[in-house]
Amino acid sequence: MRSALDPPGDGAEGSPVVIMHEVGIMESAIAAVLEQARQHGARKVHRIVLRVGALSGVEPEALRFAFDIVARDTLADGAALVIDTVPARARCPDCDLEFDASPGFIFSCPRCSRLSGDLRHGRELELSQVEMS
């Protein structure tokens, strides 16, 4: 049986440098998916849902492109990839309000104007759901 954890040969696929980051992320995601498939004795992965934070620095389009490369010839080949974008949310250290955070690193509380760098959501990068049979 093929193991998802094996290093991918010499790795010289000639992929564009701009998506190497996403390829690495997708390799980890697909490895986790294939491990789940192996544990369940699945023959085919139908659908994969990834939660991607708005501030995770990952491009959904690059992720899709990476998916096509990484999933090829695995049980996940041809699976639907759903990218669930998580909006950025920060928490105020003074009044404890959780509020929408626009892109950046420091956020201002809409209730008391206190600056907060306490980002609670928006940097997620996780596998949230896998459908297989």
Ligand SMILES: [Zn+2]
């Ligand atoms: Zn506040």
